[in-house]
Amino acid sequence: MEQRTRTRMGTAAAGTADRVRRGIRAGLAVGVAAITLATVGGCAFGRPKITVPPPNWATASPSASYDPYNPTPSYTPGYDSYSPSPTQETYDPDGRSDVRGSGCDFSSSLRQFTYTVSITNPSTTSSYSYDMRIDWMKDRPADGSSYGQHQRSVVVAPGATETYTAKYTLNQSTWQAFWYTCQITRATKSKM
Structure with missing residues (x-):
């Protein structure tokens, strides 16, 4: 027959476990309350700012990309680039x-x-x-x-x-x- 005896050490360990559980619950409650207050107050986890592209955005090439966290769009314009021809040298007979x-x-x-x-x-x-x-x-x-x-x-x-x-x-x-x-x-x- 097996006997079980309670020792003070066992009681102390059980009390510590209860305190730890209560501390975890209290910590979770405080954290949830802080998150709720911050969200309601508008100072945490705000939505990303999205800039509306200019009206000619629709004429961009299909390779256009847009990142809402980086509102500067990168796209290739829908027109050919122009490089001016080199200017001709001017001639002055007075040297x-x-x-x-x-x-x-x-x-x-x-x-x-x-x-x-x-x-x-x-x-x-x-x-x-x-x-x-x-x-x-x-x-x-x-x-x-x-x-x-x-x-x-x-x-x-x-x-x-x-x-x-x-x-x-x-x-x-x-x-x-x-x-x-x-x-x-x-x-x-x-x-x-």
């Missing part, structure tokens, strides 16, 4: 803006004026011939008269720069001190 001068000088021993000229062709497709004229002008007083001039034609490839030194030698063997300037008086360009 002075393509020309730079430096080193305006006079050598008394050689009786020679010099001036370094650089021509840059801005075109990416066409070669140009530059008809150049350099004048060494009287200065102080500047009366518009020239001591001498140099003329030359230079062909410049697309996007290239050509540099040369313009020279003019005085015919006279003696002279007094004088003032002068170097000027690019002509740079006419023509397409090759």
